[in-house]
Amino acid sequence: VIERSALAERLECLGQLAGGVAHDFNNLLAINLNYLDFVLERTADAETREDLTRARTSAERARELTRQLLLFARQEPGDAEVIDVDSVIEDARALLGRTIGGHVELIARRSPEPLAVRCDWGRMEQVLLNLVINARDAMPDGGTVVIEAGPVRLEHDPDRLPPLPAGPYAQLKVSDTGTGMPPEVAARIFEPFFTTKAEQHGTGLGLATVYSIVTEAGGDITVSSEPGVGTTFRILLPAVSAPVARAGGAAGRARRGET
Numbered sequence: 001v002i003e004r005s006a007l008a009e010r011l012e013c014l015g016q017l018a019g020g021v022a023h024d025f026n027n028l029l030a031i032n033l034n035y036l037d038f039v040l041e042r043t044a045d046a047e048t049r050e051d052l053t054r055a056r057t058s059a060e061r062a063r064e065l066t067r068q069l070l071l072f073a074r075q076e077p078g079d080a081e082v083i084d085v086d087s088v089i090e091d092a093r094a095l096l097g098r099t100i101g102g103h104v105e106l107i108a109r110r111s112p113e114p115l116a117v118r119c120d121w122g123r124m125e126q127v128l129l130n131l132v133i134n135a136r137d138a139m140p141d142g143g144t145v146v147i148e149a150g151p152v153r154l155e156h157d158p159d160r161l162p163p164l165p166a167g168p169y170a171q172l173k174v175s176d177t178g179t180g181m182p183p184e185v186a187a188r189i190f191e192p193f194f195t196t197k198a199e200q201h202g203t204g205l206g207l208a209t210v211y212s213i214v215t216e217a218g219g220d221i222t223v224s225s226e227p228g229v230g231t232t233f234r235i236l237l238p239a240v241s242a243p244v245a246r247a248g249g250a251a252g253r254a255r256r257g258e259t
């Protein structure tokens with residue numbers, strides 16, 4: 001288990017390293033996959049085809065890993081803009097509606113009052129997608145995921161790590177009725193490459209990415225979980241008082257083709 005301050009440092013280091021390597025690696029893998037496809041097309045022998053298909057599967061797996069690394073490593077600061085929290089949740093819900101299995105119910109509860117944060121729209125969406133997809137993975141026999149938003153006020157708290165200034169915050173809560181996790185797992189989930197999923201399914205980069213996005217936006221994320229009951233992630237982001245139309249920020253409108 002690594003401390004939160006060491007975690008931030010480790011994530012930054014990894015981000016720099018990964019960004020440099022993953023990009024070139026991805027291009028090389030694309031070439032590799034292309035050649036494997038060419039050879040597969042010209043091969044009739046069943047045994048050779050089977051070997052080639054194995055090579056292809058592992059190259060694809062490597063490509064997925066580098067894709068995740070690239071997502072994680074994106075160094076640019078992103079387009080921070082004032083975004084309406086309910087709109088980004090609604091966007092994520094619409095996107096997930098198609099991905100999430102029929103046996104998992106996804107409920108999005110609007111904030112009781114308009115709530116805005118300063119963040120990159122795409123990254124905020126990525127945070128929600130990662131959390132909900134993890135929740136789905138934790139509910140193989142079905143269940144419910146609830147995304148909830150609301151305003152909270154933080155008082156000065158000297159023990160808080162990372163320290164967050166007192167003030168108004170937007171809280172986003174993502175809870176599921178899944179398997180939950182024991183404390184020793186919960187303590188490590190934000191570490192890069194930490195995964196309990198089978199090799200083909202997890203990269204262990206999802207929550208490290210979420211953590212980076214949230215802390216870069218000046219916020220924090222915590223988890224509480226009970227085995228057999230479920231898991232709740234709580235995100236705090238500084239609330240922005242700039243008035244925002246409920247219909248969403250500039251990015252939201254652009255996405256919907258409005259001007």
Ligand code: ADP
Nearest residue numbers: 134135138189195196197202203204205206207
């Ligand atoms: P990955 O999904 O590739 O394993 P993540 O960083 O997204 O990587 O998650 C790390 C680990 O955290 C998962 O392997 C799982 O053990 C645990 N985890 C994350 N979200 C949940 C959840 N909602 N319920 C139970 N366990 C979870």
